[in-house]
Amino acid sequence: MTEQEIRQILEKQHRLFQEGATLPVSFRLSQLQKLKDGIRRYEEKLDQALEADLGKSRMESYMCEIGLTLSELTWMQKHLRSLVREKRVATPLAQLAARSFRSPSPYGTVLIMSPWNYPVLLTLGPLIDAIAAGNTVVIKPSAYAEHTSAVLKEMLKECFPSEYVAVVTGGRAENKALLEQRFDKIFFTGGKTVGREVLRHAAEYLTPVTLELGGKSPCIVDKSAKIPLAAKRIVFGKYLNCGQTCVAPDYILCDRTVYAELILALQKEITTQFGEDPLKNPDYGKIINRKHYDRIMGLIDPDKVVCGGCGDGQSLRIAPTIMKNVTFSDTVMGEEIFGPVLPILTYDTLEEAIDIVEEHPHPLALYLFSEDKGAQKKVLELCHFGGGCINDTIIHLATSAMPFGGVGESGMGGYHGKTGFETFSHFRSIVDKKTWMDLPIRYQRYSRMKERLLRVFLR
Known part of the structure; x- marks a missing residue:
């Protein structure tokens, strides 16, 4: 046009x-x-x-x-x-x-x-x-x-x-x-x-x-989380639409003590939800075009892949991928992934995880998996983000009763x-002023009496 x-x-x-x-x-x-x-x-x-x-x-x-x-x-x-x-x-x-x-x-x-x-x-x-x-x-x-x-x-x-x-x-x-x-x-x-x-x-x-x-939306998993359920809900939110969701968990910050357990649970859930070979699952989506396919494949470090890591350039499908031992110096952490690649980083204290989130631009979403009410309160108080979930992913945008947006x-x-x-x-802010009375205080000429009345009204 x-x-x-x-x-x-x-x-x-x-x-x-x-x-x-x-x-x-x-x-x-x-x-x-x-x-x-x-x-x-x-x-x-x-x-x-x-x-x-x-x-x-x-x-x-x-x-x-x-x-x-x-x-x-x-x-x-x-x-x-x-x-x-x-x-x-x-x-x-x-x-x-x-x-x-x-x-x-x-x-x-x-x-x-x-x-x-x-x-x-x-x-x-x-x-x-x-x-x-x-x-x-x-x-x-x-x-x-x-x-x-x-x-x-x-x-x-x-x-x-x-x-x-x-x-x-x-x-x-x-x-x-x-x-x-x-x-x-x-x-x-x-x-x-x-x-x-x-x-x-x-x-x-x-x-x-x-x-x-958009942005790199973090998913914090603390040591009190119900790991099998957390893995199920993270896998759903991350790999929906082949990872091309603006509020998908972009990376996981996991308490070091449950790191290995979470990785195993995530692998199990990928198989449960998408099958032994997700690239053959007819209900698993594809990347929008070749340009984005090549970009996402370029973010994958084969030495850090736990599962997945492969793709089919003809069908533009990339297998659900997990990467471990990732740091912010890795290429995959340099931009919003917007694809089915999930890096996992670790932390030792919740304060450290909060600091990591706050050191980076405010994300569109944040997810916390924790049974600890104190931890939930601390994250909500100290982290700045558009919206999110406690013990789930992405569903906060699926209700008309709450606003959706970033910060x-x-x-x-x-x-x-x-x-x-x-x-x-x-x-529009409208004042419909009545005409049957008119307080004289605001009009000149001013007097001490008018000032005293004004101070009664405006205090």
């Missing part, structure tokens, strides 16, 4: 928004229902596209993409009328008589740029929140997930006119053309490098931005449920 065509879409969306067409709650609810109906009609096509792009099985596609999207949609339909209401707040005594309230207002025309690793969930999830808030939307899905992007474009074109929701496919040229336009809000999910570019372009127009990025280099802002609605809304 050319820059001129993109500008024409934006002009039409601006006009539609200025007409107030997107504001009625009944309209928003009807559009959410259209989207839900569209997802159900296109479920089979989305399954096929996700398998083509990422090797996802039907079960995984529903569990991690389509099902979670429908869950967010249902939550929003149920709660939207409450979310759009004015919220009354207390009025200071000095401002009597008045009614004070917060009123949500949509930003206008928003840009949603989504990634390739969960192309359905991370495109439609923000779209749901943006529609619920009353915006018009331009969506730019990733060019890497080409099959899914094509199906999403077909589905959304069928559901909505382009002056309301438009999909722009393509690569860097389209990204550049979009970022040079004036949007009222930008929502970006992806890597830090592109995130910085988004922020730089947004600064040109002082456009508010939400960034959902520091792992992102800014959040979404899901109420927070998602608020992310795409501006909250």
Whole structure:
């Protein structure tokens, strides 16, 4: 799509928004229902596209993409009328008589740029929140997930006119053309490098931005952890989607006294969940493309491999891999892995583990496996991260009742449920001042009596 065509879409969306067409709650609810109906009609096509792009099985596609999207949609339909209401707040005594309230207002025309690793969930999830808030939307899905992007474009074109929701496919040229336009809000999910570019372009127009990025998310396993259960849940979270999950455990920090036990338990769980040869498991995913396959394979040190370490360049599959005796000087610790490679490091005291986490950029997620309530409290108090779990992995993002987002280099802002609605809304503070009385204190001419009354009100 050319820059001129993109500008024409934006002009039409601006006009539609200025007409107030997107504001009625009944309209928003009807559009959410259209989207839900569209997802159900296109479920089979989305399954096929996700398998083509990422090797996802039907079960995984529903569990991690389509099902979670429908869950967010249902939550929003149920709660939207409450979310759009004015919220009354207390009025200071000095401002009597008045009614004070917060009123949500949509930003206008928003840009949603989504990634390739969960192309359905991370495109439609923000779209749901943006529609619920009353915006018009331009969506730019990733060019890497080409099959899914094509199906999403077909589905959304069928559901909505382009002056309301438009999909722009393509690569860097389209990204550049979009970022040079004036949007009222930008929502970006992806890597830090592109995130910085988004922020730089947004600064040109002082456009508010939400960034959902990533980072090296640690998983701390202390000596009180239930090791077999910890291994089961770590293996699930790490190797889901072939490790291409922004909140996957990037590395393990393990208490030295249970290090050997954990490695054995992880190996056993890989075999239990994926079979003796995971590369032949039809339900195990694949790497998105050859570039990322080669990058991930280059992070593996054969001398430190406990299991896995091999790949199939033709099918773009890499076996679930564990590496031991890893330090931060190893190549695998120099960047976010975003693949099925799990390095394990050790620590001697919990304080040491906390220091390691805090010495590095704040991660998007942190996981702690521990039965020690004191240790749980200490980690939550002293470690800074976007979100996470105690005694599990990744499931914290699967609820609309809690916001999801990063902190520091792992992102800014959040979404899901109420927070998602608020992310795409501006909250206006309004004082409705009554006219049947008017306190004279603030007006000149000032007097000692007025000052004494002022000090009573403002203290």
